[in-house]
Amino acid sequence: MRPKRIVTRAPSNIALMKYMGKLDSQKNIPDNPSLSMTLSRLCTVVEVEVTRGEAESRWVAEAPRFRPLDLSRGGIWASPELSTSGRSKVLTHVDRVRALIPSLYDRFGLEWDQEVWRFGQLQFRTANTFPAASGIASSASSFAALTLATCAAFTRDAEVWNRIWADRSDFRRALAQISRLGSGSSCRSFEGPWVYWEGENAFAPVELALPEMAHFVVLIRTQPKDVSSSEAHLRVKTSPLWAGRVDRVIHRTTEVLQAMKTADLQAVSRLAWAELWEMHSLFHTAAQPFTYWEPGTLQALQFLSQWVGQDAGPIVTLDAGPNVHLIVDQKYRDLWLSRLKAEFTGFQILEDVQGAGAQIDEWSTDGLG
Numbered sequence: 360m361r362p363k364r365i366v367t368r369a370p371s372n373i374a375l376m377k378y379m380g381k382l383d384s385q386k387n388i389p390d391n392p393s394l395s396m397t398l399s400r401l402c403t404v405v406e407v408e409v410t411r412g413e414a415e416s417r418w419v420a421e422a423p424r425f426r427p428l429d430l431s432r433g434g435i436w437a438s439p440e441l442s443t444s445g446r447s448k449v450l451t452h453v454d455r456v457r458a459l460i461p462s463l464y465d466r467f468g469l470e471w472d473q474e475v476w477r478f479g480q481l482q483f484r485t486a487n488t489f490p491a492a493s494g495i496a497s498s499a500s501s502f503a504a505l506t507l508a509t510c511a512a513f514t515r516d517a518e519v520w521n522r523i524w525a526d527r528s529d530f531r532r533a534l535a536q537i538s539r540l541g542s543g544s545s546c547r548s549f550e551g552p553w554v555y556w557e558g559e560n561a562f563a564p565v566e567l568a569l570p571e572m573a574h575f576v577v578l579i580r581t582q583p584k585d586v587s588s589s590e591a592h593l594r595v596k597t598s599p600l601w602a603g604r605v606d607r608v609i610h611r612t613t614e615v616l617q618a619m620k621t622a623d624l625q626a627v628s629r630l631a632w633a634e635l636w637e638m639h640s641l642f643h644t645a646a647q648p649f650t651y652w653e654p655g656t657l658q659a660l661q662f663l664s665q666w667v668g669q670d671a672g673p674i675v676t677l678d679a680g681p682n683v684h685l686i687v688d689q690k691y692r693d694l695w696l697s698r699l700k701a702e703f704t705g706f707q708i709l710e711d712v713q714g715a716g717a718q719i720d721e722w723s724t725d726g727l728g
């Protein structure tokens with residue numbers, strides 16, 4: 360077996376309509392549809408190195424040795440610190456993916472490498488370009504990049520893989536389904552710029568008419584969160600506001616898709632604002648209430664409220680974290696960057712643009728073994 364190395368990357372995604380509450384927690388089937396924008400440079404890079412050994416997987420607590428060129432200009436490049444349970448979640452997912460390889464490969468007429476399948480040792484190194492556990496959906500980007508790297512590790516022929524990847528959207532979507540089993544929201548990081556997820560399926564709706572969008576996040580706090588999103592998915596159902604939640608979010612999602620078809624950004628902004636308040640209100644009113652908000656979160660929401668639903672106004676949202684995300688028409692990017700810098704002097708502001716989803720950056724057998 361020739362040792363090989365594959366480097367993948369997957370961006371984070373920012374939901375306007377939220378995945379909160381699971382219908383099936385084994386398979387990560389959501390209670391309601393959600394809708395997100397795929398990012399680009401705020402991403403996870405995974406390097407998998409395949410060598411002959413025991414058929415097992417290892418996590419190496421180091422950043423990948425290959426850093427894609429466009430991610431090498433400054434910025435964060437940090438290997439995430441994983442707890443024992445985090446590491447076991449990752450390696451359990453890799454085992455799950457390995458078990459699904461024959462059916463995935465058969466379905467798409469791909470040949471898998473039997474030797475790698477039986478004797479391949481997979482070693483993973485990963486890095487994020489943003490602070491981990493800060494509500495920038497690091498689990499979405501890391502599980503998407505990890506799923507892509509693991510699936511690709513078993514191919515006999517990189518060219519055939521690349522062709523199917525480029526030509527067949529159902530191949531990406533099959534990988535998104537596998538990724539969802541490890542982390543629900545990761546299924547929205549396989550295409551872009553906008554992804555709709557309902558039940559088992561996540562895909563980019565074709566008939567949207569939005570302009571190119573820019574993204575900012577005001578980093579209010581970058582410490583790991585006290586309540587994990589898995590825990591949040593459970594606790595929201597104990598809120599008195601859970602009654603009717605699924606119907607409301609289905610209705611709002613239909614409205615937001617309609618507004619996106621006519622490029623009505625003011626309506627999108629109002630709907631996203633209502634959704635962010637509803638999700639966080641579920642947290643604040645759970646039987647065991649909790650909050651992700653910091654004083655800076657409220658300061659930002661108060662400041663931004665004056666532009667919600669206005670011409671040139673931002674789409675504002677929060678994930679399960681204190682950091683405030685803005686999505687704006689690219690033509691207002693400079694305006695919003697200077698406004699945010701002037702208002703949030705004490706906070707770091709990260710910037711990104713819309714993206715197209717997970718990709719492979721490098722296949723190599725050179726210099727290995």
Ligand code: PMV
Pocket residue numbers: 373374376377378379393496498499542543544545588589678679
């Ligand atoms: O994929 P999970 O279980 O980490 O869910 C995260 C869900 C939110 O980020 C809070 C909302 C969303 O739709 O992304």
